[in-house]
Amino acid sequence: MTILVQDLNQWKGAAVVDVTDAKIGTLASVYVDAATDEWLFAAVETGLVGFKKVVLVPLDGAAVGRQDIRVAHSKEAVKNAPTFGPDEELGPDDEPRIYAAYGMGYSPASTPSGRRLARR
Template sequence: MAILVQDLNQWKGAAVVDATDQKIGTLASVYVDAATDEWLFAAVETGLPGFKKVVVVPLDQAAVGRHDVRVAVTKEVVKAAPEFGTDEELGPDDEPRIYAHYGLAYTPADTPSGRRLARR
């Protein structure tokens, strides 16, 4: 089942789990391709209160369940992903690192800023 961006935005605050039902964190926001508006990544808040961080998780093959969003990558892979502060914005150097971490091909967008992702 395809997930629309507006549908995922309704899931903010929901648990994000991997394919084995291990909780990764909580859905904080969705990143979309600025040119196509297709969902690409989820910003997932992890950690304990007072020590929260955000990791970006690919939404390729993601699905929504009854009370969670299930992603195709394992919790272990996500734990090793680049981390960001909860109020931090992604910079132009962050996108290639994120794509590389998950083994995804990265091509900068042909936009004035060179940025591909837009937070929703």
């Protein structure tokens, strides 16, 4: 199933689960490729109230279920990825670290800022 960015934005607050149906957290927002506007990562809120963190999870291979979004990564892999505060902006060194955490190749985008990710 193809997931469109506007469709994922309608799923904010939905559960995000891993390949074994283990809940990772809830969808907070979607990050898209700044050059192509294609979805790349789900910003997933994890943790308890007052201790919330956000982790970016690749959307490649993701699927929408009846009430959740299933990503193609294990909860353990997501737990080992960099986390951010709920309102924290990504810095210039964050993008390569996020890609590396999932074993993905990274190259700066051909945008004026050289940044690849844009929050939607």
